[in-house]
Amino acid sequence: MEIWNFGEPSCKCERCGAIFWYEERTSGRARRMPSFGLCCQQGKVDLPPFREPPAYLTKLLRKDNGKRSKNYMQNIRLYNSMFAFTTMGGKVDTEINNGGGPYVFRMNGQNYHRIGTLLPEGEDKPRWAQLYIYDTENEVKNRINASTSEDKRESIDPHIVEGLKNMLDRNNILAKTFRMARDRFEEGDYHNVRLKLINKRRTDVRRNDMPSATEVVALIVNDTAENRKGRDIIVQYRDTRPRRISEKHRKFMAMQYPLLFPYGEDGYRENIPY
Structure with a gap:
Protein backbone atom coordinates (compact mmCIF):
# COMPACT_ATOMS: atom_id res chain seq x y z
CA MET A 1 0.00 0.00 0.00
CA PRO A 48 -13.27 38.66 15.12
CA PRO A 49 -10.23 37.02 16.74
CA PHE A 50 -10.41 35.72 20.30
CA ARG A 51 -9.19 38.02 23.04
CA GLU A 52 -5.92 37.16 24.68
CA PRO A 53 -6.57 35.25 27.93
CA PRO A 54 -5.94 36.98 31.26
CA ALA A 55 -2.31 37.12 32.34
CA TYR A 56 -2.73 34.55 35.13
CA LEU A 57 -4.27 31.99 32.78
CA THR A 58 -1.60 32.63 30.17
CA LYS A 59 1.04 31.95 32.80
CA LEU A 60 -0.58 28.65 33.79
CA LEU A 61 -0.78 27.54 30.15
CA ARG A 62 2.95 27.89 29.59
CA LYS A 63 4.67 24.52 29.64
CA ASP A 64 7.96 26.00 30.81
CA ASN A 65 6.47 27.65 33.88
CA GLY A 66 7.31 25.00 36.47
CA LYS A 67 5.36 22.61 38.68
CA ARG A 68 2.30 24.82 39.11
CA SER A 69 1.66 24.99 35.37
CA LYS A 70 2.21 21.25 35.05
CA ASN A 71 -0.27 20.63 37.83
CA TYR A 72 -2.84 22.88 36.13
CA MET A 73 -2.48 21.15 32.77
CA GLN A 74 -2.75 17.68 34.33
CA ASN A 75 -5.92 18.61 36.23
CA ILE A 76 -7.42 21.20 33.89
CA ARG A 77 -10.83 19.49 33.71
CA LEU A 78 -11.09 19.41 37.49
CA TYR A 79 -10.17 23.07 37.79
CA ASN A 80 -12.79 23.95 35.19
CA SER A 81 -15.44 21.92 37.03
CA MET A 82 -14.70 23.83 40.23
CA PHE A 83 -15.75 27.10 38.62
CA ALA A 84 -18.55 25.91 36.32
CA PHE A 85 -21.87 27.67 36.88
CA THR A 86 -23.87 24.72 35.53
CA THR A 87 -23.71 20.95 35.46
CA MET A 88 -23.87 18.62 32.51
CA GLY A 89 -27.06 16.61 32.10
CA GLY A 90 -28.15 13.68 29.98
CA LYS A 91 -29.02 9.99 30.09
CA VAL A 92 -25.82 8.24 31.15
CA ASP A 93 -25.42 4.53 30.38
CA THR A 94 -24.29 3.03 33.70
CA GLU A 95 -24.39 -0.59 32.53
CA ILE A 96 -21.56 -0.41 30.04
CA ASN A 97 -18.81 -0.67 32.70
CA ASN A 98 -19.58 -4.22 33.78
CA GLY A 99 -16.26 -5.83 32.94
CA GLY A 100 -12.60 -5.44 33.70
CA GLY A 101 -11.74 -3.08 30.85
CA PRO A 102 -11.01 0.67 30.97
CA TYR A 103 -13.78 2.97 32.18
CA VAL A 104 -16.14 4.13 29.43
CA PHE A 105 -18.44 7.15 29.65
CA ARG A 106 -21.41 6.81 27.30
CA MET A 107 -24.38 9.13 27.10
CA ASN A 108 -27.56 8.52 25.16
CA GLY A 109 -29.62 11.28 23.61
CA GLN A 110 -28.92 14.98 23.92
CA ASN A 111 -26.35 16.58 26.19
CA TYR A 112 -27.66 19.58 28.10
CA HIS A 113 -26.75 21.86 31.01
CA ARG A 114 -28.64 22.52 34.24
CA ILE A 115 -28.44 25.32 36.76
CA GLY A 116 -29.49 25.19 40.40
CA THR A 117 -30.74 27.78 42.87
CA LEU A 118 -28.90 30.79 44.25
CA LEU A 119 -28.48 29.25 47.70
CA PRO A 120 -28.30 25.61 48.89
CA GLU A 121 -31.33 24.11 50.58
CA GLY A 122 -31.18 23.06 54.23
CA GLU A 123 -28.00 21.14 55.05
CA ASP A 124 -27.00 20.72 51.40
CA LYS A 125 -23.48 21.77 50.52
CA PRO A 126 -23.03 24.53 47.92
CA ARG A 127 -22.40 23.51 44.32
CA TRP A 128 -22.11 25.05 40.86
CA ALA A 129 -23.08 28.75 40.81
CA GLN A 130 -23.89 28.66 44.55
CA LEU A 131 -20.15 28.62 45.25
CA TYR A 132 -19.96 32.21 43.97
CA ILE A 133 -22.55 33.30 46.56
CA TYR A 134 -22.59 31.08 49.63
CA ASP A 135 -19.87 30.98 52.32
CA THR A 136 -17.30 32.73 50.16
CA GLU A 137 -14.97 33.11 53.15
CA ASN A 138 -14.21 29.40 52.69
CA GLU A 139 -14.62 29.40 48.94
CA VAL A 140 -11.37 27.67 47.96
CA LYS A 141 -12.01 24.77 50.34
CA ASN A 142 -15.66 24.54 49.30
CA ARG A 143 -14.78 24.38 45.61
CA ILE A 144 -12.21 21.63 46.11
CA ASN A 145 -14.59 19.57 48.24
CA ALA A 146 -17.53 20.01 45.88
CA SER A 147 -15.67 19.02 42.72
CA THR A 148 -13.23 16.27 43.73
CA SER A 149 -13.29 12.96 45.53
CA GLU A 150 -11.04 12.44 48.53
CA ASP A 151 -8.49 10.42 46.59
CA LYS A 152 -8.00 13.26 44.08
CA ARG A 153 -7.86 16.24 46.41
CA GLU A 154 -4.14 15.85 47.04
CA SER A 155 -3.48 16.55 43.36
CA ILE A 156 -5.23 19.93 43.53
CA ASP A 157 -3.17 23.02 44.34
CA PRO A 158 -5.18 25.46 46.52
CA HIS A 159 -2.97 28.33 45.32
CA ILE A 160 -4.14 27.69 41.74
CA VAL A 161 -7.77 27.63 42.88
CA GLU A 162 -7.26 30.95 44.69
CA GLY A 163 -5.57 32.44 41.62
CA LEU A 164 -8.33 31.31 39.28
CA LYS A 165 -10.97 32.69 41.64
CA ASN A 166 -9.31 36.11 41.68
CA MET A 167 -8.82 36.03 37.91
CA LEU A 168 -12.50 35.30 37.23
CA ASP A 169 -13.62 37.92 39.75
CA ARG A 170 -11.61 40.53 37.87
CA ASN A 171 -12.46 39.50 34.32
CA ASN A 172 -15.51 37.24 34.04
CA ILE A 173 -18.84 39.01 33.62
CA LEU A 174 -20.75 35.95 34.87
CA ALA A 175 -18.67 35.76 38.05
CA LYS A 176 -19.33 39.46 38.64
CA THR A 177 -23.04 38.82 38.09
CA PHE A 178 -23.29 36.17 40.79
CA ARG A 179 -21.11 38.22 43.12
CA MET A 180 -23.75 40.95 42.78
CA ALA A 181 -26.34 38.50 44.08
CA ARG A 182 -24.01 37.61 46.96
CA ASP A 183 -23.70 41.27 47.89
CA ARG A 184 -27.49 41.63 47.94
CA PHE A 185 -27.83 38.70 50.33
CA GLU A 186 -25.13 40.16 52.57
CA GLU A 187 -26.96 43.50 52.69
CA GLY A 188 -30.13 41.92 54.04
CA ASP A 189 -32.40 38.89 54.12
CA TYR A 190 -33.88 39.04 50.62
CA HIS A 191 -36.25 36.14 50.21
CA ASN A 192 -37.75 35.54 46.76
CA VAL A 193 -34.81 37.18 45.03
CA ARG A 194 -34.32 35.99 41.48
CA LEU A 195 -31.47 36.48 39.09
CA LYS A 196 -32.23 36.69 35.37
CA LEU A 197 -29.50 36.19 32.78
CA ILE A 198 -30.68 38.10 29.75
CA ASN A 199 -30.42 36.35 26.41
CA LYS A 200 -31.08 39.32 24.12
CA ARG A 201 -29.13 42.57 24.25
CA ARG A 202 -28.82 45.64 22.12
CA THR A 203 -25.09 45.38 21.57
CA ASP A 204 -23.06 42.76 19.73
CA VAL A 205 -20.11 42.07 22.01
CA ARG A 206 -18.22 40.41 19.17
CA ARG A 207 -17.74 43.90 17.73
CA ASN A 208 -17.67 46.00 20.88
CA ASP A 209 -16.29 45.96 24.38
CA MET A 210 -17.45 43.37 26.89
CA PRO A 211 -20.98 44.03 28.17
CA SER A 212 -21.69 45.65 31.49
CA ALA A 213 -23.39 43.75 34.28
CA THR A 214 -26.67 45.54 33.63
CA GLU A 215 -26.71 44.17 30.07
CA VAL A 216 -26.22 40.62 31.27
CA VAL A 217 -28.32 40.38 34.43
CA ALA A 218 -31.40 41.65 36.22
CA LEU A 219 -31.98 41.14 39.94
CA ILE A 220 -35.68 40.63 40.60
CA VAL A 221 -36.85 41.17 44.18
CA ASN A 222 -40.15 39.87 45.63
CA ASP A 223 -41.57 38.97 42.23
CA THR A 224 -43.26 35.58 42.25
CA ALA A 225 -44.52 35.78 38.66
CA GLU A 226 -42.97 33.66 35.97
CA ASN A 227 -41.18 36.42 34.09
CA ARG A 228 -39.61 34.14 31.51
CA LYS A 229 -39.15 35.89 28.21
CA GLY A 230 -37.75 33.86 25.38
CA ARG A 231 -34.72 31.97 26.54
CA ASP A 232 -33.66 34.09 29.50
CA ILE A 233 -32.25 32.05 32.40
CA ILE A 234 -34.01 32.74 35.71
CA VAL A 235 -32.21 31.44 38.79
CA GLN A 236 -34.47 31.02 41.81
CA TYR A 237 -33.65 31.78 45.44
CA ARG A 238 -34.43 28.31 46.86
CA ASP A 239 -36.99 25.51 46.86
CA THR A 240 -36.69 24.53 43.20
CA ARG A 241 -34.96 21.67 41.46
CA PRO A 242 -32.16 22.30 38.96
CA ARG A 243 -33.50 23.71 35.71
CA ARG A 244 -32.40 22.95 32.21
CA ILE A 245 -31.10 25.99 30.38
CA SER A 246 -31.53 26.63 26.68
CA GLU A 247 -28.68 25.57 24.46
CA LYS A 248 -29.38 28.73 22.42
CA HIS A 249 -28.56 31.09 25.27
CA ARG A 250 -25.48 33.22 24.58
CA LYS A 251 -23.85 32.15 27.84
CA PHE A 252 -24.59 28.42 27.47
CA MET A 253 -20.97 27.44 26.81
CA ALA A 254 -19.38 30.11 29.00
CA MET A 255 -21.30 28.87 32.05
CA GLN A 256 -20.09 25.28 31.66
CA TYR A 257 -16.52 26.05 30.57
CA PRO A 258 -15.41 29.25 32.36
CA LEU A 259 -11.71 28.53 31.77
CA LEU A 260 -12.30 28.35 28.01
CA PHE A 261 -14.33 31.58 28.19
CA PRO A 262 -12.47 33.45 30.95
CA TYR A 263 -14.26 36.73 30.21
CA GLY A 264 -17.72 35.13 30.10
CA GLU A 265 -17.84 35.75 26.35
CA ASP A 266 -20.92 35.04 24.30
CA GLY A 267 -20.98 31.78 22.40
CA TYR A 268 -23.56 30.88 19.79
CA ARG A 269 -26.47 33.23 19.42
CA GLU A 270 -29.36 33.40 17.02
CA ASN A 271 -29.39 35.70 14.00
CA ILE A 272 -25.63 35.84 13.52
CA PRO A 273 -25.09 37.42 10.08
CA TYR A 274 -23.62 35.04 7.51
Whole structure:
Protein backbone atom coordinates (compact mmCIF):
# COMPACT_ATOMS: atom_id res chain seq x y z
CA MET A 1 0.00 0.00 0.00
CA GLU A 2 1.32 3.43 -0.95
CA ILE A 3 1.29 5.94 1.89
CA TRP A 4 0.71 9.59 1.06
CA ASN A 5 2.40 12.12 3.29
CA PHE A 6 1.44 15.74 2.64
CA GLY A 7 3.77 17.04 5.34
CA GLU A 8 2.68 19.85 7.59
CA PRO A 9 0.09 22.41 6.40
CA SER A 10 1.90 25.29 4.73
CA CYS A 11 -0.79 27.42 3.08
CA LYS A 12 -2.73 30.28 4.61
CA CYS A 13 -6.11 31.68 3.67
CA GLU A 14 -5.44 35.17 2.38
CA ARG A 15 -8.71 36.41 3.88
CA CYS A 16 -8.82 35.04 7.44
CA GLY A 17 -5.38 33.51 7.96
CA ALA A 18 -6.53 29.91 8.57
CA ILE A 19 -3.84 27.29 7.93
CA PHE A 20 -4.42 24.57 5.32
CA TRP A 21 -2.72 21.91 3.29
CA TYR A 22 -2.34 22.83 -0.35
CA GLU A 23 -4.51 19.86 -1.28
CA GLU A 24 -7.47 21.46 0.55
CA ARG A 25 -7.71 24.33 -1.93
CA THR A 26 -11.07 25.01 -3.53
CA SER A 27 -9.70 24.98 -7.08
CA GLY A 28 -8.58 21.66 -8.55
CA ARG A 29 -5.89 23.23 -10.69
CA ALA A 30 -2.54 24.47 -9.46
CA ARG A 31 -2.40 28.16 -8.60
CA ARG A 32 0.29 30.46 -7.32
CA MET A 33 -2.16 31.76 -4.69
CA PRO A 34 -4.56 28.88 -3.87
CA SER A 35 -8.01 29.77 -2.57
CA PHE A 36 -9.68 28.08 0.42
CA GLY A 37 -13.30 27.93 1.43
CA LEU A 38 -13.54 25.62 4.45
CA CYS A 39 -12.79 28.46 6.86
CA CYS A 40 -14.54 31.71 5.97
CA GLN A 41 -16.32 30.74 2.76
CA GLN A 42 -13.88 32.91 0.82
CA GLY A 43 -14.47 36.00 2.93
CA LYS A 44 -18.24 35.69 3.38
CA VAL A 45 -17.92 34.89 7.09
CA ASP A 46 -16.07 37.48 9.17
CA LEU A 47 -15.37 36.50 12.79
CA PRO A 48 -13.27 38.66 15.12
CA PRO A 49 -10.23 37.02 16.74
CA PHE A 50 -10.41 35.72 20.30
CA ARG A 51 -9.19 38.02 23.04
CA GLU A 52 -5.92 37.16 24.68
CA PRO A 53 -6.57 35.25 27.93
CA PRO A 54 -5.94 36.98 31.26
CA ALA A 55 -2.31 37.12 32.34
CA TYR A 56 -2.73 34.55 35.13
CA LEU A 57 -4.27 31.99 32.78
CA THR A 58 -1.60 32.63 30.17
CA LYS A 59 1.04 31.95 32.80
CA LEU A 60 -0.58 28.65 33.79
CA LEU A 61 -0.78 27.54 30.15
CA ARG A 62 2.95 27.89 29.59
CA LYS A 63 4.67 24.52 29.64
CA ASP A 64 7.96 26.00 30.81
CA ASN A 65 6.47 27.65 33.88
CA GLY A 66 7.31 25.00 36.47
CA LYS A 67 5.36 22.61 38.68
CA ARG A 68 2.30 24.82 39.11
CA SER A 69 1.66 24.99 35.37
CA LYS A 70 2.21 21.25 35.05
CA ASN A 71 -0.27 20.63 37.83
CA TYR A 72 -2.84 22.88 36.13
CA MET A 73 -2.48 21.15 32.77
CA GLN A 74 -2.75 17.68 34.33
CA ASN A 75 -5.92 18.61 36.23
CA ILE A 76 -7.42 21.20 33.89
CA ARG A 77 -10.83 19.49 33.71
CA LEU A 78 -11.09 19.41 37.49
CA TYR A 79 -10.17 23.07 37.79
CA ASN A 80 -12.79 23.95 35.19
CA SER A 81 -15.44 21.92 37.03
CA MET A 82 -14.70 23.83 40.23
CA PHE A 83 -15.75 27.10 38.62
CA ALA A 84 -18.55 25.91 36.32
CA PHE A 85 -21.87 27.67 36.88
CA THR A 86 -23.87 24.72 35.53
CA THR A 87 -23.71 20.95 35.46
CA MET A 88 -23.87 18.62 32.51
CA GLY A 89 -27.06 16.61 32.10
CA GLY A 90 -28.15 13.68 29.98
CA LYS A 91 -29.02 9.99 30.09
CA VAL A 92 -25.82 8.24 31.15
CA ASP A 93 -25.42 4.53 30.38
CA THR A 94 -24.29 3.03 33.70
CA GLU A 95 -24.39 -0.59 32.53
CA ILE A 96 -21.56 -0.41 30.04
CA ASN A 97 -18.81 -0.67 32.70
CA ASN A 98 -19.58 -4.22 33.78
CA GLY A 99 -16.26 -5.83 32.94
CA GLY A 100 -12.60 -5.44 33.70
CA GLY A 101 -11.74 -3.08 30.85
CA PRO A 102 -11.01 0.67 30.97
CA TYR A 103 -13.78 2.97 32.18
CA VAL A 104 -16.14 4.13 29.43
CA PHE A 105 -18.44 7.15 29.65
CA ARG A 106 -21.41 6.81 27.30
CA MET A 107 -24.38 9.13 27.10
CA ASN A 108 -27.56 8.52 25.16
CA GLY A 109 -29.62 11.28 23.61
CA GLN A 110 -28.92 14.98 23.92
CA ASN A 111 -26.35 16.58 26.19
CA TYR A 112 -27.66 19.58 28.10
CA HIS A 113 -26.75 21.86 31.01
CA ARG A 114 -28.64 22.52 34.24
CA ILE A 115 -28.44 25.32 36.76
CA GLY A 116 -29.49 25.19 40.40
CA THR A 117 -30.74 27.78 42.87
CA LEU A 118 -28.90 30.79 44.25
CA LEU A 119 -28.48 29.25 47.70
CA PRO A 120 -28.30 25.61 48.89
CA GLU A 121 -31.33 24.11 50.58
CA GLY A 122 -31.18 23.06 54.23
CA GLU A 123 -28.00 21.14 55.05
CA ASP A 124 -27.00 20.72 51.40
CA LYS A 125 -23.48 21.77 50.52
CA PRO A 126 -23.03 24.53 47.92
CA ARG A 127 -22.40 23.51 44.32
CA TRP A 128 -22.11 25.05 40.86
CA ALA A 129 -23.08 28.75 40.81
CA GLN A 130 -23.89 28.66 44.55
CA LEU A 131 -20.15 28.62 45.25
CA TYR A 132 -19.96 32.21 43.97
CA ILE A 133 -22.55 33.30 46.56
CA TYR A 134 -22.59 31.08 49.63
CA ASP A 135 -19.87 30.98 52.32
CA THR A 136 -17.30 32.73 50.16
CA GLU A 137 -14.97 33.11 53.15
CA ASN A 138 -14.21 29.40 52.69
CA GLU A 139 -14.62 29.40 48.94
CA VAL A 140 -11.37 27.67 47.96
CA LYS A 141 -12.01 24.77 50.34
CA ASN A 142 -15.66 24.54 49.30
CA ARG A 143 -14.78 24.38 45.61
CA ILE A 144 -12.21 21.63 46.11
CA ASN A 145 -14.59 19.57 48.24
CA ALA A 146 -17.53 20.01 45.88
CA SER A 147 -15.67 19.02 42.72
CA THR A 148 -13.23 16.27 43.73
CA SER A 149 -13.29 12.96 45.53
CA GLU A 150 -11.04 12.44 48.53
CA ASP A 151 -8.49 10.42 46.59
CA LYS A 152 -8.00 13.26 44.08
CA ARG A 153 -7.86 16.24 46.41
CA GLU A 154 -4.14 15.85 47.04
CA SER A 155 -3.48 16.55 43.36
CA ILE A 156 -5.23 19.93 43.53
CA ASP A 157 -3.17 23.02 44.34
CA PRO A 158 -5.18 25.46 46.52
CA HIS A 159 -2.97 28.33 45.32
CA ILE A 160 -4.14 27.69 41.74
CA VAL A 161 -7.77 27.63 42.88
CA GLU A 162 -7.26 30.95 44.69
CA GLY A 163 -5.57 32.44 41.62
CA LEU A 164 -8.33 31.31 39.28
CA LYS A 165 -10.97 32.69 41.64
CA ASN A 166 -9.31 36.11 41.68
CA MET A 167 -8.82 36.03 37.91
CA LEU A 168 -12.50 35.30 37.23
CA ASP A 169 -13.62 37.92 39.75
CA ARG A 170 -11.61 40.53 37.87
CA ASN A 171 -12.46 39.50 34.32
CA ASN A 172 -15.51 37.24 34.04
CA ILE A 173 -18.84 39.01 33.62
CA LEU A 174 -20.75 35.95 34.87
CA ALA A 175 -18.67 35.76 38.05
CA LYS A 176 -19.33 39.46 38.64
CA THR A 177 -23.04 38.82 38.09
CA PHE A 178 -23.29 36.17 40.79
CA ARG A 179 -21.11 38.22 43.12
CA MET A 180 -23.75 40.95 42.78
CA ALA A 181 -26.34 38.50 44.08
CA ARG A 182 -24.01 37.61 46.96
CA ASP A 183 -23.70 41.27 47.89
CA ARG A 184 -27.49 41.63 47.94
CA PHE A 185 -27.83 38.70 50.33
CA GLU A 186 -25.13 40.16 52.57
CA GLU A 187 -26.96 43.50 52.69
CA GLY A 188 -30.13 41.92 54.04
CA ASP A 189 -32.40 38.89 54.12
CA TYR A 190 -33.88 39.04 50.62
CA HIS A 191 -36.25 36.14 50.21
CA ASN A 192 -37.75 35.54 46.76
CA VAL A 193 -34.81 37.18 45.03
CA ARG A 194 -34.32 35.99 41.48
CA LEU A 195 -31.47 36.48 39.09
CA LYS A 196 -32.23 36.69 35.37
CA LEU A 197 -29.50 36.19 32.78
CA ILE A 198 -30.68 38.10 29.75
CA ASN A 199 -30.42 36.35 26.41
CA LYS A 200 -31.08 39.32 24.12
CA ARG A 201 -29.13 42.57 24.25
CA ARG A 202 -28.82 45.64 22.12
CA THR A 203 -25.09 45.38 21.57
CA ASP A 204 -23.06 42.76 19.73
CA VAL A 205 -20.11 42.07 22.01
CA ARG A 206 -18.22 40.41 19.17
CA ARG A 207 -17.74 43.90 17.73
CA ASN A 208 -17.67 46.00 20.88
CA ASP A 209 -16.29 45.96 24.38
CA MET A 210 -17.45 43.37 26.89
CA PRO A 211 -20.98 44.03 28.17
CA SER A 212 -21.69 45.65 31.49
CA ALA A 213 -23.39 43.75 34.28
CA THR A 214 -26.67 45.54 33.63
CA GLU A 215 -26.71 44.17 30.07
CA VAL A 216 -26.22 40.62 31.27
CA VAL A 217 -28.32 40.38 34.43
CA ALA A 218 -31.40 41.65 36.22
CA LEU A 219 -31.98 41.14 39.94
CA ILE A 220 -35.68 40.63 40.60
CA VAL A 221 -36.85 41.17 44.18
CA ASN A 222 -40.15 39.87 45.63
CA ASP A 223 -41.57 38.97 42.23
CA THR A 224 -43.26 35.58 42.25
CA ALA A 225 -44.52 35.78 38.66
CA GLU A 226 -42.97 33.66 35.97
CA ASN A 227 -41.18 36.42 34.09
CA ARG A 228 -39.61 34.14 31.51
CA LYS A 229 -39.15 35.89 28.21
CA GLY A 230 -37.75 33.86 25.38
CA ARG A 231 -34.72 31.97 26.54
CA ASP A 232 -33.66 34.09 29.50
CA ILE A 233 -32.25 32.05 32.40
CA ILE A 234 -34.01 32.74 35.71
CA VAL A 235 -32.21 31.44 38.79
CA GLN A 236 -34.47 31.02 41.81
CA TYR A 237 -33.65 31.78 45.44
CA ARG A 238 -34.43 28.31 46.86
CA ASP A 239 -36.99 25.51 46.86
CA THR A 240 -36.69 24.53 43.20
CA ARG A 241 -34.96 21.67 41.46
CA PRO A 242 -32.16 22.30 38.96
CA ARG A 243 -33.50 23.71 35.71
CA ARG A 244 -32.40 22.95 32.21
CA ILE A 245 -31.10 25.99 30.38
CA SER A 246 -31.53 26.63 26.68
CA GLU A 247 -28.68 25.57 24.46
CA LYS A 248 -29.38 28.73 22.42
CA HIS A 249 -28.56 31.09 25.27
CA ARG A 250 -25.48 33.22 24.58
CA LYS A 251 -23.85 32.15 27.84
CA PHE A 252 -24.59 28.42 27.47
CA MET A 253 -20.97 27.44 26.81
CA ALA A 254 -19.38 30.11 29.00
CA MET A 255 -21.30 28.87 32.05
CA GLN A 256 -20.09 25.28 31.66
CA TYR A 257 -16.52 26.05 30.57
CA PRO A 258 -15.41 29.25 32.36
CA LEU A 259 -11.71 28.53 31.77
CA LEU A 260 -12.30 28.35 28.01
CA PHE A 261 -14.33 31.58 28.19
CA PRO A 262 -12.47 33.45 30.95
CA TYR A 263 -14.26 36.73 30.21
CA GLY A 264 -17.72 35.13 30.10
CA GLU A 265 -17.84 35.75 26.35
CA ASP A 266 -20.92 35.04 24.30
CA GLY A 267 -20.98 31.78 22.40
CA TYR A 268 -23.56 30.88 19.79
CA ARG A 269 -26.47 33.23 19.42
CA GLU A 270 -29.36 33.40 17.02
CA ASN A 271 -29.39 35.70 14.00
CA ILE A 272 -25.63 35.84 13.52
CA PRO A 273 -25.09 37.42 10.08
CA TYR A 274 -23.62 35.04 7.51
